[in-house]
Amino acid sequence: MSIDKEFLNRFINVTEKAAIGAYKFIGKKDKIAADQAAVDPMRSELNKIDMNGKIVIGEGEMDEAPMLYIGEEVGTKKGEFLDIALDPLEGTNLVANNLPNSFSMLAIAEKGNLFGAPDTYMEKIAIGANMEKNLLDLDNSVEKNIKILADAKNKKPDELTACLLKRDRHNKIIEALNNLKVKIKFISDGDVLGAISVIDPSSPVDIYLGIGGGPEGVLAAAALSCLGGQLQTRLILNEEEKNRARKQGINDFNKKYNIDEMVRGDVMFCASAVTNGELLSGIIDEKNTFKVSTYALHKDINISKKVVNIHQK
Numbered sequence: 001m002s003i004d005k006e007f008l009n010r011f012i013n014v015t016e017k018a019a020i021g022a023y024k025f026i027g028k029k030d031k032i033a034a035d036q037a038a039v040d041p042m043r044s045e046l047n048k049i050d051m052n053g054k055i056v057i058g059e060g061e062m063d064e065a066p067m068l069y070i071g072e073e074v075g076t077k078k079g080e081f082l083d084i085a086l087d088p089l090e091g092t093n094l095v096a097n098n099l100p101n102s103f104s105m106l107a108i109a110e111k112g113n114l115f116g117a118p119d120t121y122m123e124k125i126a127i128g129a130n131m132e133k134n135l136l137d138l139d140n141s142v143e144k145n146i147k148i149l150a151d152a153k154n155k156k157p158d159e160l161t162a163c164l165l166k167r168d169r170h171n172k173i174i175e176a177l178n179n180l181k182v183k184i185k186f187i188s189d190g191d192v193l194g195a196i197s198v199i200d201p202s203s204p205v206d207i208y209l210g211i212g213g214g215p216e217g218v219l220a221a222a223a224l225s226c227l228g229g230q231l232q233t234r235l236i237l238n239e240e241e242k243n244r245a246r247k248q249g250i251n252d253f254n255k256k257y258n259i260d261e262m263v264r265g266d267v268m269f270c271a272s273a274v275t276n277g278e279l280l281s282g283i284i285d286e287k288n289t290f291k292v293s294t295y296a297l298h299k300d301i302n303i304s305k306k307v308v309n310i311h312q313k
Helices: 007-023 031-046 092-096 142-152 168-179 191-199 214-227 239-247
Strands: 052-057 081-090 103-110 121-127 161-165 183-187 207-213 230-236 267-273 289-298 303-312
Touching: 007 031, 007 081, 007 103, 007 267, 007 289, 007 303, 031 081, 031 092, 031 103, 052 214, 081 191, 081 214, 103 191, 103 214, 121 191, 121 214, 142 168, 142 207, 161 168, 161 191, 168 183, 168 207, 183 191, 191 207, 191 214, 207 214, 214 230, 214 267, 214 289
Parallel strands: 052 081, 161 183, 161 207
Antiparallel strands: 081 103, 103 267, 121 207, 121 230, 267 289, 289 303
């Protein structure tokens, strides 16, 4: 069953209002204030929508996130039952320091159709569309995955570009990529956009890999599901996190999740840009209005569009 297409514009408005909230803190070196400024309008706008919404990916669990926590119910309690994954501000550091590629984003699926990942680290490997299903595997070496991908794309390894977060934990991956002469695109933050870049026609990225956030993995899965991309993930959990995962029904801590296990059925995805970036222009502050750009996807309706909306101050 498809999600009512009328919801898409409502959810675009939600991420755009959150992005405007965060915009006011660009370059102010206060990532906590920027995040809160996105959370408040996002929650307010979600509660205006006629739906029985439940947050499965949020700002944390109830005891650590006063608003938009995992399990919180949003909407008017009338209408469709929907699961929501959200990140009011993907790239809090980017906004605080006036750096590119910060977004407000969310994904929506029917009840029970989004993977409820705990707020932990997650291994990820993502590639684009039109390749054999589940082509790559997290248990393969970097070398093996690159060879498989190069063969599938009829390229040499040195013609591929890999994207990953610039973190010390990725040093072995970086060494392997360098040995294969694979080009590397480093990102400082913005885990979701990094994964989505594998399917952006304007991006040179062929593969996204490494360790990032679990919630960001679900948001990336939603977008890639709409666009036909591939993603495989695995949670990285310490003992405390395993206990939290059990509460969410996760008992196999070594399980690898392919994209169709993370996102089932129809899904919508919206990402509104706060600062300028490769995918979208950031918010433009005009005299009496804000101009906001959003990337919006709806899987079943086959919608993939970039829209610009004007909001009165």
